[in-house]
Amino acid sequence: LALVEIAHVSYVGNQQHNPGQPLRWDRTKSTDEADALMRHFKDRGTRDTDGLRHSAKMAWRALALLQKELERDEEARE
Numbered sequence: 178l179a180l181v182e183i184a185h186v187s188y189v190g191n192q193q194h195n196p197g198q199p200l201r202w203d204r205t206k207s208t209d210e211a212d213a214l215m216r217h218f219k220d221r222g223t224r225d226t227d228g229l230r231h232s233a234k235m236a237w238r239a240l241a242l243l244q245k246e247l248e249r250d251e252e253a254r255e
Contacts, residue, residue, distance in 0.1 A: 182233040183240065189229060190237075207241060214238035 187200065194206045217225075217235035225231055 179233075179236065182230060183236050186229055186233045186237045189227065193227075202241070210238045210242040210245065214242065 187202075191198070191200045191203075195201070195203055214235050217231040217238065220231040221235060223231055225234060
């Protein structure tokens with residue numbers, strides 16, 4: 178259920194920031210993972226103004242942060 182909710186956050190975010198385009202992570206519009214994660218953590222257990230759970234948005238941001246760290250480490254090894 179948790180991963181489905183995170184996927185829904187991803188879909189809604191894509192519809193908001195890239196309407197009509199295929200689902201993708203537009204990194205030019207997503208650069209403050211740690212800050213956004215903490216903002217959503219503060220409001221965990223409630224819903225944002227768009228009706229989505231702050232906890233799901235927090236988890237999405239945590240995954241984005243981890244992805245960037247893994248990519249950075251992989252690039253450093255090359």
